[in-house]
Amino acid sequence: MCYSAQIWADYKKFTRQFGAILSVGEFTRIYWERREGGSPKIPKAIELAFTEPRDELEAQVKQMIDEAREAELGRIGARIAIQQEKIAEAEAALQKRVTKKSREIIRVANNRIDAEQAKADKLQRTEPAEDDDRIWPGDYTLVMVKEGDRKVVKPMRYQCRLPGWTLADEKAKPGTYNARRDSLRSVWKRLYGYNHGIMAATHFYERVARHDYEQRALADGERPKSMELEFTPQTGEPLYIPVLWYAWTDGVEELLSCAAITDNPEPEVAMTGHDRTIINIKPEHVDAWLNPDPKNLAAMDAILEDKRHPFYEHRIAA
Template identity: 90%
Template sequence: MTVAQYSGEESSAGAAMCYSAQIWADYKKFTRQFGAILSIGDFTRIFWERREGGSPKIPKGIELAFAEPRDAFEAQVKQMIDEAREAELGRIDERIAIQQTKIAEAEAALQKRVTKKSQEIIRVANNRIAAERLKAEKLQRTEPADDDDRIWPGDYTLVMVVEDGRKIVKPMRYQCRLPGWTVADEKAKPGTYNARRDSLRSVWKRLYGYHHGIMVATHFYESVGRHDYEQRALSGGERPKSMELEFTPQTGEPLYIPVLWYAWTDGIEELLSCAAITDDPEPEVALTGHDRTIINIKPEYVDAWLSPDPKNLAAMDEILEDKRHPFYEHKVAA
């Protein structure tokens, strides 16, 4: 598929569904619930990429799940996490040193003549140093925080798939790079973290019926227009303002979110990435001003969803149609 053939998907986080979610970041939950095993190679690969200077966005919760390895496989992943952290801390120190040099030079220049340019150099450098130190603190933190398991488009999430008849948990980027796409295509159409149900047989036809997975979440978040939320029109001269809402199933049960995924490669780079399937909004979501809702399939359909028959897409359609409707309570996110 070329980028010109891409159509019908959401293209901006502010208008799309689902733009953020709190996920199961600890793969052991999948083990307990479904008997799934860990994809060692895929986990070590993304942390190897970070160690070598890449920038995969990996939620802290995924890392913390390996803090106390239970076997040699988990120890292998933890070693790569530790090496990636130390390598990044070294790069942070280097970036801070560069900014400190800029400050020293600007301060020396100020001793000769006060200029706005030198003052601005110092201000910007101090801000960059503060930002780098925050990154270092997060890398070194070992205690969990409330948002450690939250993802946004471009972040990595955990996806359960079936390979050779066995359920496996893989880390995948929450933004799918479709078959045939280049990196440039992806940048031109960044909304592929969601797959509209009504375009599964067109935009997503090379994945629907072939590459199915499950992502599990406890909450999802949406950005809506304040005037839409208040169910009113914009007043004269009023500019639209957005607000963030947090949605939680009233039942307290996790959401089993069906995803489509793809193992993309250009012969050099490899990328596992996915998209959550969305549908028309649940009534309570529509009332808040949003026009899509992620699909939440019934637990009894998980096995069938993970082992699709591309010659029987009707069976997959039935799974998506017979979705759960738990009633999503909402609150304004902090």
């Protein structure tokens, strides 16, 4: 599995590398959702890429980003005001009689104000920061797909809601941010050979058990502890990760979501105690991957089999 990754969050990298264009409609849709009070998890780096729009299309996306930010800042301000009122009431009560309850109200309210202010600071920040381009399941990522004769970059949630699923199905099976290669013809059969895309990343992260990483058995009475590892291709080249995606709708809500395809672990990844590795396809296979033929899945299988093996160096991330 790939539980986290640092992605290409600037769509212009796809333009330079593959000639892909921007899907304005999909970008404006997710920021419209945020403007209206929804909570799509969008990496900061995606919106920072539109700070200085180069054309009318990018300016349109930037306008929606700005509107969504201002709307959320307004909601944050309202929530802070509620907490400030609680503090004022509790402080007034303390003037009459000192109680543990009033002090606790003040403590909790101040913590909530600090949390809301941190959200506001992040929304208003204009300089990039570490992990701005990192995604986790449930976050949005950028995926390149083929529409007609053009490659198009769209924002998609990194956790696929499969055809026929309800929100309840998704909650019951939250692991669909990855698609196992050995289940492509079963669980993923309505997408494999039909809805293919590419997500580009520079690093990926996995959680492993510390005792597995240290290649030892648990000691008597020892409880398993997890640790986070960061993997980076030794070549320094980006990973071109094949994904399956789906445009889900129930007639009211719309959701573009995707899953990265994983395979048996590379040897150096297995040595760290992890049992899966995302597939990293060769650049020369990108066009064919984006133009699947459901009647020739063998060709898609061959692309996945002929993946890159750059050797993934690792370090302990946390």
